[in-house]
Amino acid sequence: MNRPAPLPLGDKKKQQEMLDLIRKKQAEMxxxxxxxxxxxxxxxxxxxxxxxxxxxxxxxxxxxEPLKHGDWSFGGRVTDF
Structure with missing residues (x-):
């Protein structure tokens, strides 16, 4: 597959540790x-x-109030036109 991925490290042990941490975090999320x-x-x-x-x-x-801060806001996000 040609998709974005972390750059490989020189040390294979550290590379495997990093990939394990990434997979663990993804599973938690x-x-x-x-x-x-x-x-x-x-x-x-x-x-x-x-x-x-x-x-x-x-x-x-x-x-x-959508004009609370002088700009139009929706859901707390402000847009200025």
Whole structure:
């Protein structure tokens, strides 16, 4: 197969140890696939409960203010257009 892989090390024992560690980590990640990665971005907590925004009276709108920081944000990620 022609696919990306770690560069081979000069020492075969160290190479095998590295491959074993990679396989072990991949198996751990597959078994805990329902959990998010520790570095994954977490969505912000909603600013209010229920369907009606208490500040604006908007029904079924976003749970967080999309223009909170002067830029449009969705799910805590900001885009500037």
């Amino acid at each position: 597959e078994s805990s696939s329902s959990e998010m990665h520790p570095d994954a971005y977490k969505k912000p907590e909603p600013e209010f409960e229920g369907d009606v925004n208490p500040k604006t009276g908007e029904v079924n709108g976003p749970k967080n």
